[in-house]
Amino acid sequence: xxxxxxxxxxxxxxxxxxxxxxxxxxxxxxxxxxxxxxxxxxxxxxxxxxxxxxxxxxxxxxxxxxxxxxxxxxxxxxxxxxxxxxxxxxxxxxxxxxxxxxxxxxxxxxxxxxx
Amino acid sequence: xxxxxxxxxxxxxxxxxxxxxxxxxxxxxxxxxxxxxxxxxxxxxxxxxxxxxxxxxxxxxxxxxxxxxxxxxxxxxxxxxxxxxxxxxxxxxxxxxxxxxxxxxxxxxxx
Numbered sequence: 001x002x003x004x005x006x007x008x009x010x011x012x013x014x015x016x017x018x019x020x021x022x023x024x025x026x027x028x029x030x031x032x033x034x035x036x037x038x039x040x041x042x043x044x045x046x047x048x049x050x051x052x053x054x055x056x057x058x059x060x061x062x063x064x065x066x067x068x069x070x071x072x073x074x075x076x077x078x079x080x081x082x083x084x085x086x087x088x089x090x091x092x093x094x095x096x097x098x099x100x101x102x103x104x105x106x107x108x109x110x111x112x113x114x115x
Numbered sequence: 116x117x118x119x120x121x122x123x124x125x126x127x128x129x130x131x132x133x134x135x136x137x138x139x140x141x142x143x144x145x146x147x148x149x150x151x152x153x154x155x156x157x158x159x160x161x162x163x164x165x166x167x168x169x170x171x172x173x174x175x176x177x178x179x180x181x182x183x184x185x186x187x188x189x190x191x192x193x194x195x196x197x198x199x200x201x202x203x204x205x206x207x208x209x210x211x212x213x214x215x216x217x218x219x220x221x222x223x224x225x226x
Contacts, residue, residue, distance in 0.1 A: 004158075031212065033213060033214075035216075040218075041218060042200075042202055042216030042217055042218050042219055043159065043214075043216045044216070045213045045214070045215060048213055056213065091158050091159075093158070093159075093214075095212065102212055103161045103164075104151075104159075104161065104212075104214060105161070106158030106159050106160065107158050108156075108157060108158050109158050
């Protein structure tokens, strides 16, 4: 296991289409996070899973966005009826459970372009 | 979420030390100070973290002010591969441990 894997790396879609991204975290990591990053900005938190439970969602996660982690392993992020403003890098991160500090490991991201 | 303030950009010469400052005047007693960096076209990667005491690891050192309202990431000898955006983040010890990124400091390393 070499780290957090995200697929696809790049996605170009037409406005109004649905897209789905996949994240495979480091296998023993219970926590999984999704972030969105636009050009020149730091990553913005979207949502957080502890095992299969989605425990926190940002206000940024509109009704068109849905994330799942059905078996507590891989996760998917779906965007319905994409808009041009959804164009961004979508980053996934995972970390082990533990008290205090835990290091988050990020994937290389999926770059979405909505045309 | 507690906020951090960093300079937008800094420059350094290769093989010289670099001191990246961060202000976090609203830090709470249970907030860790994390540093992550993001190289071009990569996801962020962990650099170092601390709570109250100064910390050293193979990548960097973290100097934390006595009142914890500021900290400095120290790269002892900058290399071209250290050119990246460096993020100073306060990590709450709440249940989610999510990271709230600011805009970071873009470090340019001159050969």
